[in-house]
Amino acid sequence: MKKDPPHLSIVSPVYQAEDLIDELVERLIAQLSGISSAFEIILIDDGSKDKSWEKIEEHCKKEARVQGIKLSRNFGQHSAIAAGIEASCGDWVIVMDCDLQDRPEEIPSLYWKSQEGYEIVLAQRKQQEKPHFFCASRLFYRILSFLSGVKWDSEVGNFGIYHRTAIQLMLQVQSNFPYFPAIVNWVGCNRTSIPVSHAKRPKGTSSYTLAKKLNLASIILVFYSERLFKFLAILGVFFTVSSILFYWKFSPTALLLSFFSGLILFSMGTLGLCIGKVLRNIKINPPYLVQKRTYDTNVHYSL
Numbered sequence: 001m002k003k004d005p006p007h008l009s010i011v012s013p014v015y016q017a018e019d020l021i022d023e024l025v026e027r028l029i030a031q032l033s034g035i036s037s038a039f040e041i042i043l044i045d046d047g048s049k050d051k052s053w054e055k056i057e058e059h060c061k062k063e064a065r066v067q068g069i070k071l072s073r074n075f076g077q078h079s080a081i082a083a084g085i086e087a088s089c090g091d092w093v094i095v096m097d098c099d100l101q102d103r104p105e106e107i108p109s110l111y112w113k114s115q116e117g118y119e120i121v122l123a124q125r126k127q128q129e130k131p132h133f134f135c136a137s138r139l140f141y142r143i144l145s146f147l148s149g150v151k152w153d154s155e156v157g158n159f160g161i162y163h164r165t166a167i168q169l170m171l172q173v174q175s176n177f178p179y180f181p182a183i184v185n186w187v188g189c190n191r192t193s194i195p196v197s198h199a200k201r202p203k204g205t206s207s208y209t210l211a212k213k214l215n216l217a218s219i220i221l222v223f224y225s226e227r228l229f230k231f232l233a234i235l236g237v238f239f240t241v242s243s244i245l246f247y248w249k250f251s252p253t254a255l256l257l258s259f260f261s262g263l264i265l266f267s268m269g270t271l272g273l274c275i276g277k278v279l280r281n282i283k284i285n286p287p288y289l290v291q292k293r294t295y296d297t298n299v300h301y302s303l
Contacts, residue, residue: 005091009093009094015098018052020098021098068292081095082287094111102123118192119163123196166187
């Protein structure tokens with residue numbers, strides 16, 4: 001069975017959000033209908049322990065343009081996004097969080113900006129008040145930018161609109177750890193960003209704890225950059241050479257400590273570079289497993 005593809009696809013990972021899904025779907029339909037009636041809303045349940053999946057199924061029965069994907073367990077937000085964009089068929093794909101901090105009312109602005117000739121338009125969150133330089137989130141991204149060698153903007157998340165051309169390029173990236181912003185940065189394409197209002201979460205609290213952020217940072221450093229290991233190797237060379245050049249200023253004990261510390265750092269950095277290159281070229285397990293779908297996978301779009 002073939003049918004025309006939708007013009008717009010919404011991809012939204014869902015985790016522990018049963019109280020937000022009703023409002024999310026209602027507001028999305030209202031905004032998307034003002035652009036085109038040909039749209040699909042793909043909600044990916046990322047192993048929620050509450051009744052999020054039941055809520056998704058409920059909306060799928062009421063509205064044919066709402067589709068649900070249930071992952072077999074919690075794989076993480078970015079793996080859920082990967083599952084959603086792989087299932088999407090729209091000419092344009094909008095990726096957004098389900099917690100309503102990414103406001104559905106900003107979608108028209110993203111869409112109309114994309115019609116100016118951009119393949120990617122990212123939402124840049126407007127600060128409600130001037131943030132302190134040492135704000136935890138900003139500091140986190142500053143350190144991450146330095147260590148990874150990639151500039152990460154703390155005001156830009158996953159929220160954005162992506163042309164099918166960009167989505168097809170993203171789907172070619174094979175990774176066990178599909179960190180969505182890193183993939184978006186890597187594929188290039190003609191892009192821009194626009195300021196959008198960022199709402200407060202209406203219910204509950206964010207599941208992104210400090211521990212999860214640190215785990216995410218470690219994944220980025222190992223799988224998407226080799227700068228940290230290069231830094232360790234260079235630091236090791238510096239300590240080793242310094243201990244030799246300035247041996248007359250050190251005691252024998254300090255000389256030996258500096259020399260061997262340098263060798264250890266250099267070895268760690270070199271080993272890290274080797275491991276990083278190996279990890280980039282292996283694929284052990286898929287980044288997610290789909291347990292259920294609410295739509296017929298035998299339906300094909302006439303692209």
